[in-house]
Amino acid sequence: MTRRSVLMGAAIAALLVAVPALAAEPDLPRKSIELVAPPFVHPHEQATKEGPKIVQFKMTISEKEVVIDDAGTKFQSMTYNGSMPGPMMVVHEGDYVELTLVNPATNTMPHNIDFHAATGALGGGALTNVNPGEQVVLRWKATRSGVFVYHCAPQGMIPWHVVSGMSGTVMVLPRDGLKDRDGKPLRYDRIYYVGEHDLYVPRDQDGKYKSYPSLAESYSDTLEVMRKLTPTHVVFNGRVGALTGKNALTAKVGETVLIVHSQANRDTRPHLIGGHGDHVWETGKFANPPEKNLETWFVRGGSAAAALYTFLQPGVYAYVNHNLIEAAELGATAHVKVDGEWSDDLMKQVSPPGPIVPGKVGAIETGTVAK
Amino acid sequence: MRLATEIGMALAAAVVTAAATVVGMAWLEPATTPVLPHTVVAVAPGEVHYRPAGDYTVAGRPAAAPLRTVRRDRPLVIMTRQVTRAEYAACVSASACPAIAGAGAGATPDRPMVGVSFRDAVAYAEWMTRTTGVVHRLPTDDEWVFAAAEKADTEAGPLIAVDDPIRAWLARYEAESSRAVVDPAPQPVGAFGANSRGLVDMAGNVWEWTTTCFERSALKPSGEAQPLTTNCGVRVVQGQHRSYMTDFIRDPKAGGCAAGLPPANLGIRLVVETDGGDGGFGLRLLDRMARGVQGLLFDGS
Numbered sequence: 001m002t003r004r005s006v007l008m009g010a011a012i013a014a015l016l017v018a019v020p021a022l023a024a025e026p027d028l029p030r031k032s033i034e035l036v037a038p039p040f041v042h043p044h045e046q047a048t049k050e051g052p053k054i055v056q057f058k059m060t061i062s063e064k065e066v067v068i069d070d071a072g073t074k075f076q077s078m079t080y081n082g083s084m085p086g087p088m089m090v091v092h093e094g095d096y097v098e099l100t101l102v103n104p105a106t107n108t109m110p111h112n113i114d115f116h117a118a119t120g121a122l123g124g125g126a127l128t129n130v131n132p133g134e135q136v137v138l139r140w141k142a143t144r145s146g147v148f149v150y151h152c153a154p155q156g157m158i159p160w161h162v163v164s165g166m167s168g169t170v171m172v173l174p175r176d177g178l179k180d181r182d183g184k185p186l187r188y189d190r191i192y193y194v195g196e197h198d199l200y201v202p203r204d205q206d207g208k209y210k211s212y213p214s215l216a217e218s219y220s221d222t223l224e225v226m227r228k229l230t231p232t233h234v235v236f237n238g239r240v241g242a243l244t245g246k247n248a249l250t251a252k253v254g255e256t257v258l259i260v261h262s263q264a265n266r267d268t269r270p271h272l273i274g275g276h277g278d279h280v281w282e283t284g285k286f287a288n289p290p291e292k293n294l295e296t297w298f299v300r301g302g303s304a305a306a307a308l309y310t311f312l313q314p315g316v317y318a319y320v321n322h323n324l325i326e327a328a329e330l331g332a333t334a335h336v337k338v339d340g341e342w343s344d345d346l347m348k349q350v351s352p353p354g355p356i357v358p359g360k361v362g363a364i365e366t367g368t369v370a371k
Numbered sequence: 372m373r374l375a376t377e378i379g380m381a382l383a384a385a386v387v388t389a390a391a392t393v394v395g396m397a398w399l400e401p402a403t404t405p406v407l408p409h410t411v412v413a414v415a416p417g418e419v420h421y422r423p424a425g426d427y428t429v430a431g432r433p434a435a436a437p438l439r440t441v442r443r444d445r446p447l448v449i450m451t452r453q454v455t456r457a458e459y460a461a462c463v464s465a466s467a468c469p470a471i472a473g474a475g476a477g478a479t480p481d482r483p484m485v486g487v488s489f490r491d492a493v494a495y496a497e498w499m500t501r502t503t504g505v506v507h508r509l510p511t512d513d514e515w516v517f518a519a520a521e522k523a524d525t526e527a528g529p530l531i532a533v534d535d536p537i538r539a540w541l542a543r544y545e546a547e548s549s550r551a552v553v554d555p556a557p558q559p560v561g562a563f564g565a566n567s568r569g570l571v572d573m574a575g576n577v578w579e580w581t582t583t584c585f586e587r588s589a590l591k592p593s594g595e596a597q598p599l600t601t602n603c604g605v606r607v608v609q610g611q612h613r614s615y616m617t618d619f620i621r622d623p624k625a626g627g628c629a630a631g632l633p634p635a636n637l638g639i640r641l642v643v644e645t646d647g648g649d650g651g652f653g654l655r656l657l658d659r660m661a662r663g664v665q666g667l668l669f670d671g672s
């Protein structure tokens with residue numbers, strides 16, 4: 001073979017590869033979005049008049065030790081972009097998500113990403129396996145609206161990566177925004193993003209939580225705890241207390257808040273104590289009419305839900321997983337501090353706690369009630 | 372414990388020799404060469420024609436690994452069988468290997484050790500090196516393929532058509548899931564027979580760790596492979612089919628082939644270094660084997 005024919009061969013091979021790739025390349029404007037850590041969500045339009053875009057995101061995987069409760073329990077976590085859950089990506093139906101997933105050489109583990117919102121190749125998991133020191137770019141079309149989980153799914157170690165922190169949420173909004181069940185537009189003033197994780201921390205002979213110098217060393221003990229299906233911690237946003245006290249969520253009376261709740265592994269049941277879900281997409285998919293006036297909504301493991309609520313009273317609200325043992329004992333509690341004017345019409349303490357008065361019911365003396 | 376005693380005797384011989392001769396590297400006199408607790412075989416130099424481990428791409432798309440011919444110009448000294456539970460237990464007793472519960476528990480001590488991670492296997496090799504004075508290590512993937520001869524399966528599934536990775540993916544899945552289910556219970560040594568090189572239980576129900584790291588390479592049009600990334604957190608394991616396993620995995624059911632059936636068990640077979648890094652023992656061992664001197668070696672099982 002002459003040198004020239006070799007070069008020709010190479011050129012033809014390059015063309016063969018390039019042609020179908022070019023043909024498949026959507027000819028659309030591009031937009032780059034900087035992700036923000038939960039419970040916050042990057043700025044986005046709720047409805048858009050613009051046409052579909054290629055929306056570019058970048059996430060860097062980080063394996064790191066974190067503290068998951070006030071007792072200082074150390075946990076070997078695996079995270080997308082350093083947070084549990086991974087950041088939320090918001091696009092509109094018909095847009096393309098183009099993710100650059102970076103696995104820095106400082107990590108020890110192969111990782112990938114399975115988008116429940118994407119179609120084919122195990123949600124992209126089969127096309128995104130990255131070793132430490134590699135990155136990959138995946139593009140997929142957002143053909144269905146809703147809130148969807150994404151998570152790591154490396155061969156043979158899927159549950160371990162997920163319960164070590166590797167899950168997050170994509171929100172695909174209808175291009176013309178959210179609608180109530182009668183088709184009337186719905187808007188939110190704030191969006192909060194709660195990612196729930198069930199964690200399985202091994203204990204020593206004295207019942208104390210064990211810590212490990214590395215992920216690999218934590219593996220076999222952690223697997224043993226996982227297989228009992230009894231989490232030691234159930235947390236919102238990575239640790240007990242991540243969304244309470246100084247970190248409590250805030251809102252004002254009259255504001256409408258969209259709370260997105262994701263759980264990649266295990267069922268949960270959010271409940272806003274003292275409030276409701278005005279419009280709830282319990283299964284998280286916006287093509288289905290939202291349910292109205294819910295008290296508690298069920299989030300199936302491996303899915304996300306969205307609940308819209310307009311706060312009507314000021315005060316502190318607890319937002320919990322209404323398995324109250326998980327909320328109070330294992331950590332699944334957030335607080336919302338709401339500012340504004342109290343409505344006596346909605347609720348009033350008619351008579352404060354005091355001594356028991358025989359024959360007294362409510363505000364009216366017995367005997368004055370018309371017979 | 373017959374095994375422990377024998378290892379002890381081998382050690383004692385080495386120590387006595389060292390005291391008697393005290394001439395630097397020459398302390399390992401052939402006449403008093405320490406005894407190995409396992410039989411080894413020297414596979415004569417030759418060629419191995421195979422597809423190397425790792426992922427290959429052509430112009431960014433998945434491709435079959437190229438066929439390579441590797442010429443080995445020195446013999447390969449390798450254990451004729453896998454490390455047994457009793458042998459591994461001796462390493463645990465010496466506090467040199469981690470105790471392992473789980474896979475194979477309840478099997479008799481003379482059966483192959485299973486449920487070991489790459490790290491455990493390396494700890495065992497290092498301990499064997501210390502106790503015998505002979506450098507032991509895990510084989511590389513190509514050494515294993517060479518030793519396995521007709522038992523080796525280096526096809527990473529059916530050949531992949533560059534233009535259609537998805538069809539190749541489905542074909543690979545079908546090929547892998549049509550493999551017979553392997554009963555994972557450890558069997559007596561030799562139960563899976565010997566290959567043409569005299570090694571028993573190659574490609575039986577215990578896969579063996581190799582030192583070869585997972586590598587991703589780009590194939591140039593010239594056929595030359597250009598390494599892109601190497602991940603030594605994932606090593607090649609060898610047996611009925613080649614697989615890739617994260618180094619701390621002990622239970623391959625949780626470790627996983629690309630799809631289809633994962634390895635049934637993870638175990639150990641060591642090679643003896645003949646590169647001269649051990650004061651020449653390996654070379655003298657080869658020499659004695661070549662001259663047909665027996666009695667150096669016995670099977671400790």
Ligand SMILES: [Cu+2]
Nearest residue numbers: 111152161166
């Ligand atoms: Cu991962």
